[in-house]
Amino acid sequence: MENALDVLRRVFGYDEFRGSQQDIIEHVINGGDALVLMPTGGGKSLCYQIPAIVRPGTAVVISPLIALMQNQVDALREVGVKAGFINSTLDYDMRRTVEAQFVGGELDLLYLAPEALASQGTMRLLERGRIGLFAIDEAHCVSQWGHDFRPDYLNLSMLHERWPDVPRIALTATATSATHKEIATRLGLDGARHFVSSFDRPNIQYRIVGKQEPRRQLLDFLRGEHRNEAGIVYCLSRNSVEKIAEFLKANGIPALPYHAGLDARTRATNQDRFLKEDGLVMVATIAFGMGIDKPDVRFVAHLDLPKSIEGYYQETGRAGRDGEPSVAWLAYGLQDVVQQRKMIETSEGDAAHRRNLGQHLDAMLALCETVQCRRVQLLAYFGQDLGKPCDNCDTCLAPPESWDGTVAAQKLLSTVYRLERERNQKFGAGQCIDILLGKKTDKVVQWHHDELSVFGVGADLRDTEWRAVIRQLLAQGLLSVEGDYGTLVLTDASSEVLGRRRTVMLRREPDRPVSTAKAAKTARAEAAATMPAEAAPVFEHLRAWRAATAKEQSVPAYVIFHDATLRQIAAERPRTLSQLSSISGVGESKLAKFGQPILDALAELDA
Incomplete structure (x- = not known):
């Protein structure tokens, strides 16, 4: 053998x-x-x-x-x-x-x-x-x-x-x-x-941001860091996929949709284009991605909360297969938690199945809300001890604060209690926040909620801060949601907080986070620095040759050669087939097929 x-x-x-x-x-x-x-x-x-x-x-x-x-x-x-x-x-x-x-x-x-x-x-x-x-x-x-x-x-x-x-x-x-x-x-x-093996992907930078205007946040992320780069944007529903793909295209980002509701020909065409063309963004449900071998996916973005850490890890792992710096970006908000809890509550299967889904979601929420290194927590879920912070996630680059939110939690839980137990009413997050802030909206006045003892007791926090409090109480199991409208209800653990038997620590986002965009660009610049400056135009010339060859053969560019191989060729400028054969990624078959064309392409630069 x-x-x-x-x-x-x-x-x-x-x-x-x-x-x-x-x-x-x-x-x-x-x-x-x-x-x-x-x-x-x-x-x-x-x-x-x-x-x-x-x-x-x-x-x-x-x-x-x-x-x-x-x-x-x-x-x-x-x-x-x-x-x-x-x-x-x-x-x-x-x-x-x-x-x-x-x-x-x-x-x-x-x-x-x-x-x-x-x-x-x-x-x-x-x-x-x-x-x-x-x-x-x-x-x-x-x-x-x-x-x-x-x-x-x-x-x-x-x-x-x-x-x-x-x-x-x-x-x-x-x-x-x-x-x-x-x-x-x-x-x-x-x-x-x-x-x-180790589950660590050190070239991936993990970042989770609070949802404000998620479409605009996504657009800023793509324009600021990944213009003309390939990536995947995951959405929970088919409708969201269609709308986000159209939104990106309308704003100059070349994007394609992919979900199970599209006909097989459209799915196959879009997948083929994503694999073969440079700089396309695929907007997809989780129906897309398993086995995708495109090495130069520079980012994976989530606009909805994944259901589990396993799913999140698998999906984010599609970025940076070539080992170069890439970003896993997730926008996460209160409605995500409400929606996922509702989906579990109404899912098919027995109580054990729903309990298992809940445990998966709890672990994902804990990753989102941690004030510690995200990579440490992510790897711990798979039983691996990283040993030290990674210095390549948002909580390392812009450390958030933890604060004693016990009083805030008591105010919020008291509001839910007054509505549920005293008025026999259930409302969602928006109404509870309006009550705490002392807002006399039409709905507050209509239901006489301005007469509650908790009306206006939460004016010390902003609307967005109260939403973060509710999100984290849901994540910690101190609050729950039920029904089609996502109304807030107390849990068995709520009484521990209301009875002053439990301290509630919450996460506060930094007022001015460091520019992780700058950090990502710096990492990419360092990767590019491994190639001499004079080799950069040679590399681009070889990429153009590769693109033309791949198009001619109707295969993805990376099937011809990976970027790493082209970088080494650009840096070493081989003159003979023997010298070219020593480049990493050039085997016998590729040397026979592409060796002379590459040497010819290099010679064009000397002409």
């Missing part, structure tokens, strides 16, 4: 493995089962692609990413790997061709969707070929409590029962210790060797 390091160099053009890649790859090559937890951008794919090339037979890759299988196969073929896929997008003749290639032993990798394994035809096909290994990608989809649950993943344990001598590798970028155990149990991998 060919050495794994030789394959890494010859096929993929890299000189050395990263982290635990080599241990994982050699373990699987030798026939061992593996469960791999590795962050997005950590190089998970190589952990099964290299064993697929080295081991005899075909690696069968189980992936839920039907819409991306063509891109994955194209990228592998570009480096000379024999790959194919079978899914519902293939016509009869194309499917028969791939089946014949598999049976004839002509493929290194065959991609299948999990639902395909329910077909007896697929199972008979697999029995006719020689299988080198099974790779189960996005393995967290087996978790019934998870955010990406796919029922078909529950049947994948039968692979070992049917092919007991074929090694299996299951991989995911998102798993708490509980999800980790569930993956192992449901896939029958308890006896496998487990490889758990």
Whole structure:
């Protein structure tokens, strides 16, 4: 068998493995089962692609990413790997061709969707070929409590029962210790060797801002920091996706919508454009993103609160896969908390399911409201101790204050109590705040709420500050919401505050936060500084060559070469194919296809 390091160099053009890649790859090559937890951008794919090339037979890759299988196969073929896929997008003749290639032993990798394994035809096909290994990608989809649950993943344990001598590798970028155990149990991998890498993505700057005018805040963020850069904006509803995409386009930001309500052709076209064109912003529901391998996504923005930290981590992890500075930006407000609590209250499932959803939301709220380093808290959720503040999140760059909000909490809870217990009435946040501020609005006068003893007792705080108090009381479980109108109600824990048996510490945003935009730009400038100044025009010339080549071949630009590879070429200015072959990311296949065109492009600058 060919050495794994030789394959890494010859096929993929890299000189050395990263982290635990080599241990994982050699373990699987030798026939061992593996469960791999590795962050997005950590190089998970190589952990099964290299064993697929080295081991005899075909690696069968189980992936839920039907819409991306063509891109994955194209990228592998570009480096000379024999790959194919079978899914519902293939016509009869194309499917028969791939089946014949598999049976004839002509493929290194065959991609299948999990639902395909329910077909007896697929199972008979697999029995006719020689299988080198099974790779189960996005393995967290087996978790019934998870955010990406796919029922078909529950049947994948039968692979070992049917092919007991074929090694299996299951991989995911998102798993708490509980999800980790569930993956192992449901896939029958308890006896496998487990490889758990750090979940830290140090190049991503985490920032959570209070919602004021979220559309304007998003526009300022994009114009101020990410003009002409690719990114993803996540919204909770399809309607929001459409409206935000139109808003951005109307303000000069090239944006595309993506959600499950669009027809399949539109979704495929928009996804293809996002992958292949530079500087596009995809506005999407969480239906978009899993498996997206675009390395130069410079930001992921959320305009609505994610339902869980797992979902948030998975979605933000789509930024900065190339390791360069990127931003995870979230706008978060009181209405988000109200909306998420209502969704849990009305969700299908039993009490245990709703309780689990509530625990996920509580952890997400705690991340939003923390006064500590966000990265420390994020990684702690996945069982990892960072050890020190990261200096690359908003709470590190502009530390917020914590303040004793016990009296404010008592005033607010007393208002809810007076309405609920004395008047047998329930109102939302707006009415309660108007009462506290002593505002004689039509609604306050109509209901005689100006006669309540709490009327005007909260004039020491502004409207926005009261909204922050309510948001944090909801986050701490000291207040709840119910009904279609999101009315505020007391909880069992409210009495502890009203009875002066509990202190309530709250977060206060800094009056003048430091310019995290400046910090992000500085980080990018430092990354660019690794390339000599005189190489910058060469890099841009090579990017233009790459764009034209990618368009000609109808593939994403990063499939030709990553920016990091072009930067190294620009800095070293190789003159021969031999010199070019020493550049990281230039394997044998790419050297044969693009080596001379690159040298020609460099020569144009000397002409």
